[in-house]
Amino acid sequence: MxxxxxxxxxxxxxxxxxxxxxxxxxxxxxxxxxxxxxxxxxxxxxxxxxxxxxxxxxxxxxxxxxxxxxxxxxxxxxxxxxxxxxxxxxxxxxxxxxxxxxxxxxxxxxxxxxxxxxxxxxxxxxxxxxxxxxxxxxxxxxxxxxxxxxxxxxxxxxxxxxxxxxxxxVDLDRFNPNWVTPSRLAALREAWGIAPDDRRVKILLAGRLTRIKGHLTIVAAAAKLKAEGREDFLIIFAGDDQGRTGYREEVEQAIAEAGLSGQIKLVGHCDDIPAACVVCDLAILPTTVPESFGRAAVEPQVMGRPVIASAHGGTTETILDGKTGWLVPPGDVDAWARALARAIDAGPGELASMGALAANRSRQLYxxxxxxxxxxxxxxxxxxxxx
Structure with missing residues (x-):
């Protein structure tokens, strides 16, 4: 124009x-x-x-x-x-x-x-x-x-x-899986302490450390999965606390008390979100209040990753429930535990199929x-x- x-x-x-x-x-x-x-x-x-x-x-x-x-x-x-x-x-x-x-x-x-x-x-x-x-x-x-x-x-x-x-x-040049080199993936895995042979399902929550992003809901849901004997997942919290040290300490304490130090990592700010999406198998956006749009639900979809998100706000427009991801009642720990288990059990084939549909749709619309x-x-x- x-x-x-x-x-x-x-x-x-x-x-x-x-x-x-x-x-x-x-x-x-x-x-x-x-x-x-x-x-x-x-x-x-x-x-x-x-x-x-x-x-x-x-x-x-x-x-x-x-x-x-x-x-x-x-x-x-x-x-x-x-x-x-x-x-x-x-x-x-x-x-x-x-x-x-x-x-x-x-x-x-x-x-x-x-x-x-x-x-x-x-x-x-x-x-x-x-x-x-x-x-x-x-x-x-x-x-x-x-x-x-x-x-x-x-x-x-x-x-x-x-x-x-x-x-x-979303910048489709920056968020292009073809441009994410093996060296970028290796650098991110090393920075996050993820071994190259780690076969667990990796789940990304990208967003600043603030209460409305729903980190504590995910900690509680992960604790339920671990209580059922599951340890086949790794959740990455990628984001700054932006001075909210009290909330960060609360999240760290909840992780420690639930015995989830091996399943949840707080990795701080991430400059390479496209590579983070590729390192992980799916993404989550468990906000407790509605996001007006929710870029963190769209960027992973562009990268071919399905997303689990709270069923309110703009994410109800950007995610097709059951097709490009899943929508879950906000703050419902039991529902989030079930959704995480369902995604983990879906397997690489189904996740890849959902991710392909998510990429095609989000690239056209967003x-x-x-x-x-x-x-x-x-x-x-x-x-x-x-x-």
């Missing part, structure tokens, strides 16, 4: 560390640069900033993650200066706190404003609902799944024509290219409306 001449995009995201919103920011910036435009990202920074700049994007470092009203006003002034200096065409906010500064700056400079709802935000008070509604006060709202779109419409009662669904996308093209089309729509 061609962009208008001298098109400049400014995305505003709290940090560029890890996560779906951050990856989408990087993907869209790359697409804008590839289409001949300029891509700016206002952010506190993070480990993905180097990737942004290597792709041709530019970093505008400022404390946009703050919820301090005075600092937010300062950010708005900084963004106004940036928008005018760089002749920004569209401002795209990807989180609530920075959306306040970004919207103020966009209105002050008469620049079109778009926001992406990357999550389903709860609101138990009028004040919180007002705070969440900042994401709907621009020209267009992008929802990352139909589940999220339904929530936005029900919560904020806005014009349905103002809300479009654009599912998150590519980064499709997400970026739809996002650029949304930009074009908003620019045409302003023109």
């Amino acid at each position: 061609s962009l208008p001449e001298d098109f400049t995009l400014l995305q505003v995201v709290p940090e560029l560390d890890t996560g779906g919103a951050e990856q989408s920011t990087i993907d869209v910036a790359q697409a804008v640069v590839a289409a001949g435009g300029k891509a700016l990202v206002a952010t506190r920074g993070g480990r993905m900033a180097a990737r942004l700049e290597s792709d041709g994007g530019r970093l505008a470092q400022m404390p946009v993650q703050t919820k301090n009203p005075l600092v937010m006003l300062g950010n708005a002034a900084r963004l106004v200066d940036l928008i005018r200096r760089e002749k920004v065409s569209i401002v795209h906010a990807r989180s609530r706190a920075p959306a306040f500064s970004a919207l103020w700056a966009a209105k002050a400079t008469h620049t079109p404003f778009i926001a992406t709802y990357h999550g389903v935000y709860g609101a138990k008070s009028r004040l919180k609902r007002w705070y969440n509604a900042i994401m709907t006060r621009g020209d267009l709202v992008i929802a990352n799944s139909d589940y999220t779109r339904d929530h936005v419409l029900a919560e904020h009662k806005i014009d349905p024509n103002k809300v479009v669904t654009i599912p998150r996308g 590519s980064a290219e499709a997400m970026c093209q739809a996002t650029l089309a949304a930009y074009e729509r908003v620019l045409d409306a302003h023109a």
